[in-house]
Structures are given as structure tokens and as C-alpha cells.
Amino acid sequence: MKSHKQLMLSSIGLAVLTLVSQAQAAGQSADAPAATAQDAVSKEIQTVVVTGTASASGTRKIDTSFSITTATEEQLKAASPSSTADVLKLVPGVYAEATGGQSGANIEVRGFPSGSDSPFVSVQLNGNPIYPVPVLSFFEGSSAFRLDDTIERVEVLRGGPSTIYSVGQPGATMNFLLKKGSDTPEGTLRFTAGTGELRRVDGFFGGKIADGWYGTIGGFVRESHGVRDPQFKADDGHQLSATLTRMLDGGEVTAYVRSTKEKNAFYTGVPLISSNNGRTITEFPGFDPLTGTLMSNEMRHFTIDAAPGKTLSRDLADGRGMDATVFGLNYEQNIGSWDFSNKANYFDGDLNTISMFTGNNPLSAAAYLANANAAHNPTAAATSGSMTFVKGGAVSPTQQVVQAGLWSVEKQLKSFTNEFRASKELGKDNTVTAGFYYADYKSNDEWYLGSSHLMTATPNASLIDVRLTNGVIVSNQGKDGNVFYAPTASYKGDNLALFIADEFKVNDRIKIDVGARREKQSVHARVSNLTSMDTDNNPLTVYNNGTSMTTGTFTNLERDDSVNSFTAGALLKLSPNASVFARVNKGHTFIFFDDMRNAGTQAALNDRNGVPTPEVSQYEFGFKTATPLYSAYINAFVTDFSGISFQQITIGAVLNSVSGSKGHGVEFELAVRPITNLQVTLTGNYQNSEYKDNPAIAGNEVQRQPNLQFRLTPSYRIPLGDNAIKLYGTYTHIGDRWADQANLSYLPSYKTFDAGILATVGDHWEFRLAGTNLSNELGLTEGNSRLTGAQSSGPINARPIFGRAVEASVLYRF
Incomplete structure (x- = not known):
């Protein structure tokens, strides 16, 4: 803890010293480093962001009165993100648990209380939300997006004015900007190979089509068995994107389309050994936690007992995949003294989850058999029965076994969104922006949760059958549990x-902005009523007794909410390239589809005390500067939440609760360039947040969020005539956390080391070799979320980070 405080104090100290030096240097010229260093940082100084700004043309990053992180195409590649969510490791104040694979991440934003998925993160493409609801059960926004070489950059806004624009997200907004064609043709072809038999081809081409017309096209094809090999393709699919831009007098209009069809394996917990009250995590005997997975070809194709006479077939290789298309049209133009913009898109696709979810912690086969007899054959001896492998042979009583559910959730999503803005200068240095946002969205769901299977606690596990001497069949073809929620x-x-919104420039150094939003949401649901029964009418086959299924009748639910949001900020320029800002905002999130279903009755739904509309208040004070020698973006924040609903799906139950939280902390993005071609960056945050309003957990730390996280990244470029070599590496520290709201399940801190080398040869060739988690660190992103209570001693299930992975790529520019 002492080192944590020292780091925070050092960051604040650097900010204060820089602030003083900038104030003293305002209006003066300093001796600049070499011209090459000035060239290297000039792009950063002039970086214009469009996310969260009132004007469609954007504002210089240094001149914004809010916290925003940007990453160029090269910065994205150098970070070697394993998925879209993993890009957020570049962003202070955000912690992304990207250990599930390409989809299904859990993302926590500084002090925002969330237990899973990403309720406080919205993902946008060209300023449009891909799907306007940031999170649903078995869907989080980053799952609807795949990275490729058509992306020019990403902007990640935290808090700030986002409460009044677009979807009104009070947390973080990831906005990916597509490349657009220009007068200079650009083409690239990239081949990538790596750990897990990764094979990937990316391509992009853009340029001028005719006078005033520009276009691009690009995408990828890939397949991989993954760092954790499930014995089938973990990632298998392709993506294609295209844009068409027409230049207008004083503006432009751009149409785009992006189609993705990919299957992605979804990884959950693996067996581990916990000791020392959860402070020490070690390898489970015979199971490599860095590369192992319970999934195997033996269970890849499985069946679901859905109802009498209704059996469904599913394929684990489908995972948490995506088969969807998004169409968009962006317009912006200056007409006379008016600036107009309109952004619209349409999304249509399936984002299904056909995946394994671990259940009870590992135990011996003998203990499992004893439990089975106690439940179904209580008058017999604990060993009365047999345990055999589905593929043949007896199971040793000492064999460690584990249960995991093979779940099926099918989601068909559709949405249309549109945001219109008009801006006009009313009086000198006073610009007013007004507009509206509209979203229409749907989701059709069919769930089958449960279907527990008994298997060995080994990599690529084997399924186990269990029969008792009284004729009870506990496990058949490995299946030992029913569908408990369907x-x-x-x-x-x-x-x-x-x-x-109104932006007023007081003078050349001071700028003030205020904004307000009034929003109404109407949501409707038609949810099946459920019953339970034995699908084969045989009480001895206990694995399908009490199966959840629909009755054929439905409950209709609806709810209307109206909320007000506002933001106010002020910016003081200390020098042309340094400023301080302050901001306050109040925002909301709405009740979404799962909250409606979980409410259970119309009465509970209408009771705002039972299912309230969440409220979020944030206060920020920040400092920004960029010079050839150093850069600093530092932001102190205070957050306050009320009425946040939580859901936890455990073994055989769905738990719901409501609470609030409060927190404070500091975010930092620092960089120094002491000599030509050398840069060292430090990014991260320190925060302290705890629950309130719910007596059961009030005062506990907000779950899954580290108090301290940071990334230290040195990079050095070596010019070699017309060629160059860049060496870079990153040391990451993630602090300890609690896996649960009760603060009973501890997650230790961990650290990783990544490194890479990029060689550019002439104007056409790039060669890159990059590795992540090179030290094979064992770190946990979550405990066993299917269980409640402490899990601090003995065998557990938990989800670790991926082990060492290496990728090599060759890129040709033409």
C-alpha cells in the first residue's frame, strides 16, 4: 500500500510541478529539443477529437474540458490487444477482464459499480452506437465489434459531456473511427501467424473514385485454436467493411457498411488451488492454468433436454460468436452561419452464446459419488454405484472431477439510431448546439441455462457417467443436471x-460550456411463464427431472421513464498547449430488458423503490499539456451512484440486488521524451470506491476493481537510413480486488510484461514480432461467479489471464 500511495503522490507531484512551470512559461518561448522531437509530438499536440464535442468537426484534445484517451492505428497494434475489450488496457480508469476471448468481457469503469458485462461502456462506430443498449445478459457492447486494419483510431471518453450526447452514457464511450478515402491512394496487406495456430490475413484499400467521391474497402479472415486450445477452432470467421464518401460544399456525407461473421470460443474458469485466505493461487495438479481449458471435442456437440419430446443440438465451437451487419450514414455540413450534422445507423444480427460455464469447485470422484448417494440413495453405502468414462473405462475414486454447464442463449438483435445536431454562433464567441437522439431496438431471446455435465478436472476434459445401485442414473453421457432456467x-x-448545449468563450484563455438533456424511454417485454417437469417421465433419470420449460403462456411487461441529465465544464488555458479544467455532470442509466424480466411482476416494475432508475453524479478536475519533452493528462474525480441493480447467475438460481456507491481517485497519462527517439509513458489510475444504500454490503469495496493499476511503456526508435527499428515493452500492474460484493472472495494482484519489435524497410514493408505475458504470470480476473461466499482454501474454479502468446506479422504497403 505504501508503494501505491507513493505512485499516486508522484503522479500528483508531477502534475503540480508541470502546472507551475506552465504557468510561469505562459506566453514565453522555451528552448525546444531537437526538431525531430518536435515532429514526433506535433501530431499529439494537434490531435482533434470528435467524441463528446458539441461540434461535429471536433476540438483539439488539449482544449477539451473532459477526460479522453486516443490511440492511433499504430498504438493499437503495438498494444497487441487480444480483443476489442482489451484495447481498454490503454485507458486509465478502466479495467477490462478480457480473459473470455474475443467476446463476453467484463469491463469496470473507475468507481462505477458493476459485477459483470459492461453496463457503463458504450461502443460506437463513427460516432454511432453499434447497438444502443450497452449491456444485456449475455451481451456487452464490445462483443459486437472486431478490430481490423480499416480502423484509423479510437477515442475513449470517460464521463464528461457524454451524459447529454448520443446514448447519454455516463461511464465510458469507445468510439472507433473508420479510415476514409483521400486523394492519396492507400493499400495494405498483412499476414499474421502466432500462438494457437493463429492464421490471419488483413487487407485494406482506399482512395479517390472520381471527383468528389472517395471510398475504402477492407477486412480480415482468420482462424485460430487459441492460447487455450479447446481441440477445435477457437476463432473462425471473417469481416468486411466499406465506406463511400461524397464531398459537399462545406461538408461531406459518408456511408459505411460492416459485416462480421465469426465464431469465437468463450472461456470461463479453470481448476486452481487457493490458500492463505485467497492471497496465494497456484496450479491445480495436472492442469496448466495459463493454457488449459476444460472444453474438448468430446463435449463439443451436446444436446439439451428442452421439453418432453424436444431435444436441441448445439456446438461449443459456436461460442460467443457474431453474425451481424451494421449500416451507417454520417452527414455534416456548414450552411451559412449554421453547422449541421446527422448520424444514423442500422444494426441487425445474431449474437449467441453456446458456451461452457463452470459450476461447483473440484472434488474427488469418491466424494462426488458419496454426495450422489446421499441425495438419491440415502440408505446405501457412499460407494454404492459406478462411475465410468463415457468413452469407456472405470473412473478412479481419486480422480478429481468438476461440473460445468453447457449453456445455450440465442439473441437476435436489431436497432436503429439517429442523432441530429445544429450549431450556430449567437453573439460573439457564444455557440449554441441543439439536437435530438432517437433509438429503436429489439431483442428476441431463447435461453437454456444449466445442463450441468460431469467431467474430469483435466485439460480437454473427459465426460463421466454415474449410476447408483438402486437404478438411479445420476449422469448420462456426462449430463448430470437439468436446465434450470429457460x-x-x-x-x-x-x-x-x-x-x-452552450459554449461561451470568455476570452482567449477561458471557455465555459453547459448542457442539458431530457430523455424518455419506453420498454416492452413479452416473457414466457415457466414451469418444471421431467422431460422423459422417468424419476430414475435424475439429470433431467425438474427441467425448466415454458408453459405456452406469457407475461407482458412495460415501463416508461423520463430523466434529466446535465453537464457543466470550464477550461483555463495556461499556455497554447496546456490547460486545466473542471467539470460536473449528472447522468442516468435506464432499466433495460433484463431488469424488466427480473422484476417478476408489473407491480414490482412500477415500484421505483423496487426497480429504480439509476442516477450517476461525477465531479472532475484535470490538467493537460503536451510538449516535445513531456506530456501529461491528469484527472481527479469523485463519483456518486444510487439505484444500481445487480444480477448474479449462480448454480440453479438468479440473484438480484440494488445498491449505490461512492468513490474518488486520480487518473494519469504521462510521457517523457528525454532524448531523441526515446519515449517512456506511464498510464493508470488510483481509486477508492465503496458500496452504499444497501445495508448488506454498505462500506465494502466495489467488486472487481483494483485500487491501483498502471502500465509503464518505454519505446525506442532506431533510424537506419531509409529503414527503422522500434523496440517497445510494457510492464503492467493490476492491484488486488474483491471478486464479490460481500468482499469474501479475494483476487490477488498480478503483473505482466509484454514486448515487441517493429522493423520498417523502405516505404513498403513492415515486420512485427510481439509477445504478451512473456513471464507467464498467473493472474486472476474473476473467481467462481457461480458460487457465493468465501473461496479461500483448497480447489476452486477461477478465470486466469492468458499465458504467453507470440504473434509475427508481415505488412506490405502499396
């Missing part, structure tokens, strides 16, 4: 928001 539902919703 709703079908159709949901639809729409949002309409009106917003207005």
Missing part, C-alpha cells in the same frame, strides 16, 4: 432525447 422472450424499446 425463458423465451421478445423485447422492444425506444428512446427519444432532446439536448441543448
Whole structure:
């Protein structure tokens, strides 16, 4: 803890010293480093961001009165993100648990209380939300997006004015900007190979089509068995994107389309050994936690007992995949003294989850058999029965076994969003922006949770059958549990928001902005009523007794909410390239489809005390500067939340609760360039957040969020005539956390080391070799979320980070 405080104090100290030096140097010229260093940082100084700004043309990053992180195409590649969510490791104040694979991440934002998925993160493409609801059960926004070489850059806004624009997200907004064609043709072809038999081809081409017309096209094809090999393709699919831009007098209009069809294995917990009250995590005997997975070809194709006479077939290789298309149209133009912009898109696709979810902690086969007899054959001896492998042979009583559910959740999503803005200068240095946002969205769901299977606690596990001497069949073809929750539902919703913002330039150094938003949401649901029964009418086959299924009748639910949001900020320029800012905002999140279903009755739904509309208040004070010698973006924040609902799906149950939280902390993005071609960056945050309003957990630390996290990244470029070599590496520290709201399940801190080398040869060739977690660190991102209570001693299930992975790529520019 002492080192944590020292780091935070050092960051604040650097900010204060820099602030003083900038104030003293305002209006003066300093002796600059070499011209090459000035060239290297000039792009950063002039970086214009469009996310969270009132004007469609954007504002210089240094001149914004809010916290925003940007990453160029090269910065994205150098970070070697394993998925879209993993890009957020570049962003202070955000912790992404990207250990599930390409999809299904859990993302926590500084002090925002969330237990899973990403309720406080919205993902946008060209300023449009890909799907306007940031999170649903078995869907989080980053799952609907795949990275490729068509991306120019990403902007990640935290808090700030985002409460009044677009979807009104009070947390973090990831905005990916597509490349657009220009007068200079650009083409690239990239081949990548790596750990897990990764094979990937990326391509991009853009340029001028005719006078005033520009276009791009690009995408990828890939397949991989993954760092954790499930014995089938972990990632298998392709993506294609295209843009068409028409230049207008004083503006432009751009149409884009992006189609993705990919299957992605979803990884959950693996067996581990916990000791020392959870402070020490070690390898489970015979199971490599860095590369192992329970999934195997033996269980890849499985069946679901859905109802009498209804059996469904599923394939684990489908994982948490995506088969979807998004169409968009962006317009912006200056007409007379008016600036107009309109952004619209349409999303249509399936984002299903056909995946394994671990259940009870590992135990011996003998203990499992004893438990089975106690439940189904209580008058017999504990060993009365047999345990055999589905593929043949007896199971040793000492064999460690584990249970895992093979779940099926099918989601068909559709949405349309549109945001219109008009800006006009009213009086000198006073610009007013007004507009509206509209979203219409749907989700059709069919769930089958449960279907527990008994298997060995080994990599690529083997399934086990269990039969007792009294004729009870506990496990058949490995299946030892029923479907415990099987709703079908159709949901639809729409949002309409009106917003207005005013930006006033007091003088050349001071700028003030205020904004307000009024939004109404209407959501409707048709949710199946459930019953339970024995699917084969045989009480001896206990694995399918009490199976959840629909009755054929439905409950209709609806809810309307209206909320007000506002933001106010001020910016003081200390010098042309340094400023301080302050901001306050109040935002909301809405009740979404799963909250409606979990409410259970219309009465509970209408009771705002039972299912309230969450409220979020944030206060920020920041400092920004960029010079050839150093850069600093530092932000102190205070957050306050109320009425946040939580859901935890455990073994055989769905738990719900409501609470609030409060927190404070500091974020930092620092860089120094002491000599030509050398840069050292430090990014991260320190925060302290705890629950409130719920007596059961009030005062506990907000789950899954480290108090301290940081990344130290040195890079050095070696010019070699027309060629160059860049060496870079990153040391990452993630502090300790609690896996649960009760603060009973501890997650230790961990550290990783990544490194890479990039060689550019002439104007056409690039060669890159990069590795992540090179030290094979064992770190946990979550405990066993299927269980409640302390898990601090003996065998557990938990989800570790991926082991060492290496990728090599060759890129040709033409």
C-alpha cells in the first residue's frame, strides 16, 4: 500500500510541478529539443477529437474540458490487444477482464459499480452506437465489434459531456473511427501467424473514385485454436467493411457498411488451488492454468433436454460468436452561419452464446459419488454405484472431477439510431448546439441455462457417467443436471432525447460550456411463464427431472421513464498547449430488458423503490499539456451512484440486488521524451470506491476493481537510413480486488510484461514480432461467479489471464 500511495503522490507531484512551470512559461518561448522531437509530438499536440464535442468537426484534445484517451492505428497494434475489450488496457480508469476471448468481457469503469458485462461502456462506430443498449445478459457492447486494419483510431471518453450526447452514457464511450478515402491512394496487406495456430490475413484499400467521391474497402479472415486450445477452432470467421464518401460544399456525407461473421470460443474458469485466505493461487495438479481449458471435442456437440419430446443440438465451437451487419450514414455540413450534422445507423444480427460455464469447485470422484448417494440413495453405502468414462473405462475414486454447464442463449438483435445536431454562433464567441437522439431496438431471446455435465478436472476434459445401485442414473453421457432456467422472450424499446448545449468563450484563455438533456424511454417485454417437469417421465433419470420449460403462456411487461441529465465544464488555458479544467455532470442509466424480466411482476416494475432508475453524479478536475519533452493528462474525480441493480447467475438460481456507491481517485497519462527517439509513458489510475444504500454490503469495496493499476511503456526508435527499428515493452500492474460484493472472495494482484519489435524497410514493408505475458504470470480476473461466499482454501474454479502468446506479422504497403 505504501508503494501505491507513493505512485499516486508522484503522479500528483508531477502534475503540480508541470502546472507551475506552465504557468510561469505562459506566453514565453522555451528552448525546444531537437526538431525531430518536435515532429514526433506535433501530431499529439494537434490531435482533434470528435467524441463528446458539441461540434461535429471536433476540438483539439488539449482544449477539451473532459477526460479522453486516443490511440492511433499504430498504438493499437503495438498494444497487441487480444480483443476489442482489451484495447481498454490503454485507458486509465478502466479495467477490462478480457480473459473470455474475443467476446463476453467484463469491463469496470473507475468507481462505477458493476459485477459483470459492461453496463457503463458504450461502443460506437463513427460516432454511432453499434447497438444502443450497452449491456444485456449475455451481451456487452464490445462483443459486437472486431478490430481490423480499416480502423484509423479510437477515442475513449470517460464521463464528461457524454451524459447529454448520443446514448447519454455516463461511464465510458469507445468510439472507433473508420479510415476514409483521400486523394492519396492507400493499400495494405498483412499476414499474421502466432500462438494457437493463429492464421490471419488483413487487407485494406482506399482512395479517390472520381471527383468528389472517395471510398475504402477492407477486412480480415482468420482462424485460430487459441492460447487455450479447446481441440477445435477457437476463432473462425471473417469481416468486411466499406465506406463511400461524397464531398459537399462545406461538408461531406459518408456511408459505411460492416459485416462480421465469426465464431469465437468463450472461456470461463479453470481448476486452481487457493490458500492463505485467497492471497496465494497456484496450479491445480495436472492442469496448466495459463493454457488449459476444460472444453474438448468430446463435449463439443451436446444436446439439451428442452421439453418432453424436444431435444436441441448445439456446438461449443459456436461460442460467443457474431453474425451481424451494421449500416451507417454520417452527414455534416456548414450552411451559412449554421453547422449541421446527422448520424444514423442500422444494426441487425445474431449474437449467441453456446458456451461452457463452470459450476461447483473440484472434488474427488469418491466424494462426488458419496454426495450422489446421499441425495438419491440415502440408505446405501457412499460407494454404492459406478462411475465410468463415457468413452469407456472405470473412473478412479481419486480422480478429481468438476461440473460445468453447457449453456445455450440465442439473441437476435436489431436497432436503429439517429442523432441530429445544429450549431450556430449567437453573439460573439457564444455557440449554441441543439439536437435530438432517437433509438429503436429489439431483442428476441431463447435461453437454456444449466445442463450441468460431469467431467474430469483435466485439460480437454473427459465426460463421466454415474449410476447408483438402486437404478438411479445420476449422469448420462456426462449430463448430470437439468436446465434450470429457460425463458423465451421478445423485447422492444425506444428512446427519444432532446439536448441543448452552450459554449461561451470568455476570452482567449477561458471557455465555459453547459448542457442539458431530457430523455424518455419506453420498454416492452413479452416473457414466457415457466414451469418444471421431467422431460422423459422417468424419476430414475435424475439429470433431467425438474427441467425448466415454458408453459405456452406469457407475461407482458412495460415501463416508461423520463430523466434529466446535465453537464457543466470550464477550461483555463495556461499556455497554447496546456490547460486545466473542471467539470460536473449528472447522468442516468435506464432499466433495460433484463431488469424488466427480473422484476417478476408489473407491480414490482412500477415500484421505483423496487426497480429504480439509476442516477450517476461525477465531479472532475484535470490538467493537460503536451510538449516535445513531456506530456501529461491528469484527472481527479469523485463519483456518486444510487439505484444500481445487480444480477448474479449462480448454480440453479438468479440473484438480484440494488445498491449505490461512492468513490474518488486520480487518473494519469504521462510521457517523457528525454532524448531523441526515446519515449517512456506511464498510464493508470488510483481509486477508492465503496458500496452504499444497501445495508448488506454498505462500506465494502466495489467488486472487481483494483485500487491501483498502471502500465509503464518505454519505446525506442532506431533510424537506419531509409529503414527503422522500434523496440517497445510494457510492464503492467493490476492491484488486488474483491471478486464479490460481500468482499469474501479475494483476487490477488498480478503483473505482466509484454514486448515487441517493429522493423520498417523502405516505404513498403513492415515486420512485427510481439509477445504478451512473456513471464507467464498467473493472474486472476474473476473467481467462481457461480458460487457465493468465501473461496479461500483448497480447489476452486477461477478465470486466469492468458499465458504467453507470440504473434509475427508481415505488412506490405502499396
